[in-house]
Amino acid sequence: MATSLYIHIPFCAAKCSYCSFASFAGLEGLHERYVDALSAEIGKCASVAAQVEPLRTVFFGGGTPTFLSGRLLKKILTGCSSHFSIAKDAEISIEANPGTVDVDKFTLLRNCGVTRVSLGVQSFSNQELKRIGRIHSANEAIRAVAAAREAGFTNVSLDLMYGLPQQSPESWQYSLETALSLGPQHLSLYQLTVEEETPLARLVENGTLKMPGDEAIAAMDEITLELTGAADLPQYEISNYARPGYQCRHNIGYWENREYFGLGAGAVSYLKGKRLRTTPDPLHYCNLLEEGSSVIVEEEVLDCEAAFRETVIMGLRMNEGVAVRGLQERYGIEYVSYYGDVLQLLVEGLLLEERSGFLRLTDQGRRFANRVMAELV
Template identity: 55%
Template sequence: MPSLYIHIPFCLSKCPYCSFVSHAGMNELHQRYVNALLREAKELCRNHPDAPLTTLFLGGGTPTIFSGEALATIITGCAGLFGLEHDAEISIEANPRTIDAAKLLLLRASGVNRLSIGVQSFQDQELRLLGRPHSAEDAAHALRLAKDAGFTNISLDLMYGLPGQTPDSWRNTLERAISLEPTHLSLYELTIEQGTPYYQQQEQGLLQLPDDEAVADMDQLTATLCREAGLVHYEISNYARPGFECRHNINYWQNGPYLALGAGAVACMNGCRRQKINDPLRYCERIESGQSVIMEEECLEPAASFRETVVMGLRMLCGVSRENLQSRYGLDVEGYYEETLVRLINQGMLELTARHLRLTARGRMFANQVMAELV
């Protein structure tokens, strides 16, 4: 059964590293956007009656910039239209400055059972450099509020490789995060994306990032501290207590089908990927006038889809299932990649078993280069 992603493209402020479809302010558009989402959901449900949903994920932007009532309207509206499996995972991303006890209780009552809090750092100086509107204490307080509201599945997003960051400051952030006992950590190395203020600063020589050795030390610290805390490394950037892996994202990494609602959202069904228009005002206008909001569509031929599934699946530490590839495409990695696969195995980058192809520990250090050879 499909998953559903809902994009909320609004936030308190635009962070200098962010390349996602998000807009600061535009408060006057919020209720109109909620109405447009529900209208699009009704149309989407008519075209995809094969629900119920196994996962529902509200991302952004900052979904919790909306009121609790507005979010409850979206969630319960979609649940009523599509239906939900009895154990469906319902996730929402949150900024520590946009949640309080009352909003969290409303989210729980509307069915949300997984909370992803965008902390990024527990060092106030790093948070200021990142343009984040919250403090380290705000983040810790948000997690305590979430637990008090009854959330038992809580993920924290953190970033490393930040301007001015050292292995010691990363250790402090990670130890503080672990001490709060989340069930999941998403730990992303900062990537400088073209078109962002950070990209401009880097081009001007104004952005001082940690060197490769320091980042490698941070990676080692991450592996050690998470292992000691009982957080299992299950995807390149994600760690979880057993049973708390993000099911919505696993479906994405396995190149499974997912529906999508909202400006800038991307859906993938029946081998075709469709992206909605980015501008939230134009999105509302087109929904209201009954026009299509699809901005771009790409349908991969089977061999290209096979390669994409392999590359995305290699992000999982368990790797990609050879049986699933054979069932889905009638292809096997050994016969398809031939000499390239042999070379990468001999270089210690990949491991091939009877059931899976996976990155080795060495291969994860060079994951981008390995995947570039397979795509």
């Protein structure tokens, strides 16, 4: 039974140059209609699910959820709590862009039950922010953290990206040190990947922007390990670091390949072995809900072996790894005989190990995580 809910808000104030997510700028006229359609989908989903267990995590992602007005955010949050049963100690997270928040909006979110804020800061260099088309400055990010604190949030996560165009290891160090000086409970640190057909890809292709080379990236990785370790923010997943007790429970559900509801345009649900995707077009999404039709446009059925392999791959993202007994109980598959020689080679190559009942990447394996996972998928 799913006990996690993801809600997608596909609107942004402007499109960042690297972004390939289901998000749209310039659709402000659709916000109200979208929230009404989303409220209808929330009601429908809750009645079909006829939930037995309360939700333990709710996550508002995007897009930029905080680009919506406080009134519309309140409408969605109230809709969730009136249709779904939500555990008293549930983790309720919202992604926020520093250019779209202030103390009043954070206070409203807090009063509506939000417990965790994830701020998309990306860099503390104004030049770097400009190059990737972010709408905010470094100072606005610092003010946003202060505003979240003033509103009473004690669980604040900051997202930063490294490997930005023209970024040096020194500049990455400056951004990370500045982030740490703000005392976050959680950090998400992602390497920027240049996605095809984005404006950034064109700027890199035509030589206007230069991406850092492998050596610079390796130096940034070293800086990350050193600074997060010294700041008592240990890594618990390939891109995530947290103070003890502040790991993101919602995302851990994804990495454990647990079921979840996903609502909103372009959202994905994972229920009863099926992955269901809604239409990514917000206008189409509104039209479908208004005429009482289903918004699901894609359905993928995962057989037992496919689900097993996904659980292994996703679980390996976490430093703790994947519980071997849990794998056997969920899928009736014994991983050693299933992977055979492939596994043996990875273990002998000191990239994978089983320790205390968990199959996990070694420190060395984490550096080559993509290659290891490609072998196991």
